[in-house]
Amino acid sequence: MHILALTSACISILGAFMVITRRVAVHAVLYLVVTLLALACVLALLGAPFAAALEVIIYAGAIMVLFVFVIMMLNLGKPDRDRETEWLRPRAWVGPAALASILGMELLFGLRTLSGTGITFQITPREVGLSLFGPYVLMVELASFLLLTGLVTAFHIGRHWPGEH
């Protein structure tokens, strides 16, 4: 179990690295999907199958498909690839790499204090539902307000007014 989770975690890190270094947008999105799937595996192995399923359904299965859809609409070609190469010069890596390495060191330092108790229980969908509609009900309602606002706005912007082309 431990080995599987660690392998999935390594795959997700590798996938994330590939996401930021790819020059073709669709390849980057595909690596992002791999990263999300690996994260879902980690979640499932840590005893949260519901979160894992939602990760795949919502992020990998819906949002990333929309990303691919938009990229297909944009019809990126060779010029965009060249521009991407232009942006990804070694000099651009220095700042982010420094900041990320500080974060990485912090993480490695923090890892020592974690205790490996192993997985003792599973979080079932029922428990997730009870906590969402129990202590976190305000958050759920606020999020639904936000989504409804987004929906109404999108409908308003996309609407065809009579006599308009």
Add this chain to the structure above:
Amino acid sequence: MTLLALVGIVITPLVILGLATLLTWVERRLLGVWQNRCGPNRVGPGGVLQAAADGIKILFKEDWTPPFADKGVFVLAPAIGMMTVLLSFAVIPLTFSSSIAAGLNVGLLFVLAMMGLGVYAVVLAGWASNSKFALLGGMRAAAQMISYEVFMGLALMGVVMMTGSFSLRDIVMAQSGLWFVLPQCVGFVVFLLAGIAETHRLPFDLPEGENELGAGFHTEYSGMKFGMFFIAEYAGIVLVSALITTLYLGGWQGPILPAPIWFTLKTTVLIGFFILLRAALPRPRYDQLMALGWKILLPLSLLNIVVTGAVLLLHTAG
């Protein structure tokens, strides 16, 4: 136990692939019956070896990758389609004890997740082919499948609410008194329509509408790569039929006959119904398909959830 599970994991995909291949022949024979002609009846008894002949033919065809295609993604796309369909079968219970993971407590969500990933096969095939027909087919597929996934998930919530579990085994067990097709008739119809749209079968095969898009997303595919799309589509029909059997028609349950026979019987009837739909109905326009989804199926499935919830509440309160 572990050995038995391994055997199951090896055998299940083989059986599904065999069934899907056989189904290509069954469909053509049934279409022949309904259209008052013979269909393929020359190879083997009744033409049953036609599927094998087609398989051998497609294996020996040139496996050509167009020079303008994105090679890696082009090869990956049919594999994704095949894999997601085959993985979904893991959580479907043939009988109470015989399945790979029917007891998974998020089983239904697993199926939905695999169907969500299945969209990539079509979309990436459309993008990687780097041609206009394929791209248009891929875009249609993306919009159609994402839309119909929404109603599919919502329609299933009625079943989940009545069972109180996402596990497909629990769902079948909850139908020992009454099949869910009666109390959940609205959800059943929505799920059936969404199932056809998800497998992009006729009459909802707009991503590959041959009179306007060549062959849609798989225009550039040939040889076994095309064969994989083809077989994955038929495996998808078996999957949706098996899912409807499990979710709405009581799965393996039934009188007198043994459990696997009941499951097979129900699934076979549904597959036949899918083929009949192909023989009977013309293809709608794309905007009609989307309007049917968002203006009729979405409100219907939401209403289904509200009514189911209200009835369940009244039932538990009273």
